[in-house]
Amino acid sequence: MGSSHSKQTKALGLKDKMSGPRIWLPLDVLFGKAYASLSITAKALLIDLAAQIRSRYGEITNNGDLTTALRVLSKRGWRSDKTIRKAAKELEGALLIVKTRQGHLPNKANLYAVTWLALNESPKFDFTKIGFPYKGYLKFES
Numbered sequence: 001m002g003s004s005h006s007k008q009t010k011a012l013g014l015k016d017k018m019s020g021p022r023i024w025l026p027l028d029v030l031f032g033k034a035y036a037s038l039s040i041t042a043k044a045l046l047i048d049l050a051a052q053i054r055s056r057y058g059e060i061t062n063n064g065d066l067t068t069a070l071r072v073l074s075k076r077g078w079r080s081d082k083t084i085r086k087a088a089k090e091l092e093g094a095l096l097i098v099k100t101r102q103g104h105l106p107n108k109a110n111l112y113a114v115t116w117l118a119l120n121e122s123p124k125f126d127f128t129k130i131g132f133p134y135k136g137y138l139k140f141e142s
Contacts, residue, residue: 034094034140069109095136
């Protein structure tokens with residue numbers, strides 16, 4: 001049985017192996033009450049925010065620097081600032097994301113962190129790790 005499996009794996013070759021960036025989204029988020037409570041739009045925004053997470057040598061480097069700017073999200077099919085803001089508020093209410101910087105006109109976007117990862121502190125954020133609701137979504141009550 002094991003021999004047959006290894007032959008199949010070898011037959012697939014390297015081209016069929018997964019490579020490149022991925023979205024890391026834990027199952028306790030996807031199967032949790034907070035995620036289940038979300039609208040489809042908020043779920044889509046969560047996926048698009050998670051797609052912005054970057055790592056170097058296995059360590060997350062930019063949690064807290066995730067943007068909801070329309071100029072960035074329009075490349076992902078988003079067309080309305082109002083829809084994005086509504087979905088972001090919903091995600092904040094479910095304790096899945098936290099606003100790390102309040103944006104303002106003309107060109108400073110809101111920034112967010114997902115709460116299933118530790119915050120990567122930066123001087124451009126409005127707060128530090130103290131008070132960051134790490135895994136806050138687990139405390140969500142509908």
